[in-house]
Amino acid sequence: MSINIKSPEVETRESRLGSITGFGGTAGQLCSSSRNGKLCDKRRSFSQCLGCSSGNALCQLVMIQDAVVVNHAPIGCSADFQDYNFTNRVGQRKRDLPLRNVRLLNTNLEEKDMIYGGIFKLEKTVEEAYRRFNPKAIFVTTSCASGIIGDDVEGATDKLQEKLGIPVIYISCEGFRSRIWTTGFDAAYHGILRKIVKPPVEKRKDVINVINFWGSDIFTDLFGRIGLKPNYIVPFSTVGQLEKISEAAATVQICPTLGTYLAAGLEQEYGVTEIKSPPPYGIQGTDIWFTELGKATGKELEVERLIKAEKNKIADPLEKLRRKLEGKRVYVTAGAAHGHSLIALLKDLHMDVVGAAIFHHDPCYDNRDPRSDSLGHVVKSYGDIKNFDICNKQPFELVNILNKLKPDLLVARHGGMSSWGPKLGIPTFLMGDEQFGLGYEGLINYGNKIVDVLATREFVKNIASHCELPYTDWWLKQDPYSFLGGEHNDQDS
Ligand code: SF4
Structure with missing residues (x-):
């Protein structure tokens, strides 16, 4: 097991899982090199942009409703504050929670702090956060600047925790530590596992932890029909709820890229069963996911009935959608496991997935269980995917590939x-x-939306006719992987 919750810092995905951000080839090639231990991370000699671990840690922590986050950083590192606030308020409205802004403070590290250290500012900001908001916990996220000057954030948070009498939690998510920004999810969950989650007092056999982002609530209905209750974590939960996630019967995750660390950590530390299966997207993934959940909770019969009823319900509309979408060429761009899930879903709509730009690749997850291999599941169930690009965004590659493949969607x-x-x-x-x-x-939700989107073809052509791309014809004629070790890719033209 790869999780060490005694360490103040989470180990990065690169060293913990061997994750990569550079690859061009087919999904099948990527899967076999992941299995054979031959996965190499190809470096780009030119790179446009990356995300940052700090942002991924913040986007989870700021949505814990009665906590505060202090970002120990120059003010620019909190520039995406308004994104979190927007998502938080939309989610609060959907869930009938009191509407309020996220509680995120920044220590505003400046040039002189780089010389004299920023701990004094950090202490003042944490105390101010406590005075203003009276939170149940304070998370302190770090940045490149605080990491470079070597501020002892763990020492400061320990002292502040003693003084204030609430958990004050060091979250090590300096942007430079990892090129894989999802390390930030792991850093946030590492802090929650270390300092928030308590040992179980009583096991709750009907409660299932659902590690998710901030999507709509579909599990209250689905789980309710099999006698279970979802406990959504981490966004929109409270510190009190998080303290008790060790009492749940099992943990599911809608995306192992997001939840790999927390689900495995809960099983390792507190014996909460992690459902090990591909994510529940597409028919086969959903079958396996629900069946595993049924086995883990003793609800096999209920799950069997649910699967049958849901499949009957979608049979006719699915056939109609398949007739409309059969053979339409689609390109996918998304984070790792969610991108794999979208491919499964599109394949089940009988669409032709001509390629994908996926933001990183984890050759395994923290549970080290091959049943959780989301990309392996796609290749095995639906066949290989050509033009499979692992890129930490890199729009120049995306534009080049889209221009060559010219997908319908x-x-x-x-x-x-x-x-x-x-x-x-x-x-x-x-x-x-x-x-x-x-x-x-x-499948039906997605299929219907895709039918609507395909009807915008003339509209987007009109948009394109008024757009000037920043890329020259020279670049558009190059191999999209020219800056990725110059390797040639199997283009499907
Ligand atoms: S932590 Fe580093 S990479 Fe992240 S936003 Fe701040 S300066 Fe940029």
């Missing part, structure tokens, strides 16, 4: 990537709610 999970589709005249579907495509009903 771009499916994107991240706003920054979706804008390139219309600029190239490609109808584009951006979906932020991860629960929208989940389960059997998710």
Whole structure:
């Protein structure tokens, strides 16, 4: 088991799981090199942009409703504050929670702090956070600046915890520590496992932890029909709820890229069964996921009935959608496991997935169990995927590939990537709610939306005719992987 909750810092994905951000080839090739221990991370000699671990830690922690986050950083590291606030307020409205802004403070590290140290500012900010908000816990996230000057954040948070009498938790998520920004999810969960979660007092056999982002609530209904209750973590939970996640019967995750660390940590430390299966997207993944959940909770019969009823419900609309979408060429861009899930879903709609730009690749997850291999599941169930690009965003590669492949549709999970589709005249579907495509009903939701999006073809062509790309013809004629070790890729033209 790869999790050491005694250490103040989480181990990065690169060293813990061997994760990579550079690959061009087919999904099948990626799976076999992951299995054979031959996975190499190819470096780019030119790189445009990356995400940052700090952002991924913040986007989970700021949505714990009665906690405060102090970002020990220059003010620019909190620049995406408004994104979290928007997501938080939309989620609060959906869940009938009191509407309020996220509680995120920044220590505003400046030039002189780089010389004299920033701990004094950190202590003052944490005390101010406590005075203003009276939170149940304070998380302190670090940054490149605090890491470079070597501020002893763990020492300071320990002292502040003693003084204030609430958990004050060091979250080590300096941007430079990892090129894989999902290390930030792991850093946030590491802090929660170390300092928030308590040993179980009583086991709650009907409660299932659901590690998710901030999507809509579909599990209250689905689980209710098999006698279970979802406990959504981490966004929109409270510190009190998180203290008790060790009491749940099992943990499921809608995306192992997000939840690998927390699910495995809960099983390792407190014996909470992690459901080890591909994520519940597409028919086969959903079958396996629910069946495993049924086995773990003694609800096999209930699950069998649920699967049958849900499949009957979608049979006719699914056939109609398949007739409309059969053979339409689609390109996917998304984070790792969620991207794999979207491919499964699109394949079940009988679409032709011509390629994908996936933001990193984990050759395994923290449970080290091959049943959780989301990409392996896709390749085994639906066949290989050509033009499979592992890129930490890198829009220059995406534009080059889209321009060559000219798919009928771009499916994107991240706003920054979706804008390139219309600029190239490609109808584009951006979906932020991860629960929208989940389960059997998710196929119908997605299929209907795709039919609508495909009808925008003339509209996006018009947009493209008024757009000037920042990329020259020279670049568009190059191999998209020219800067990735110059390796040639199997283009499907
Ligand atoms: S932590 Fe580093 S990489 Fe992240 S936003 Fe701040 S300066 Fe940028």
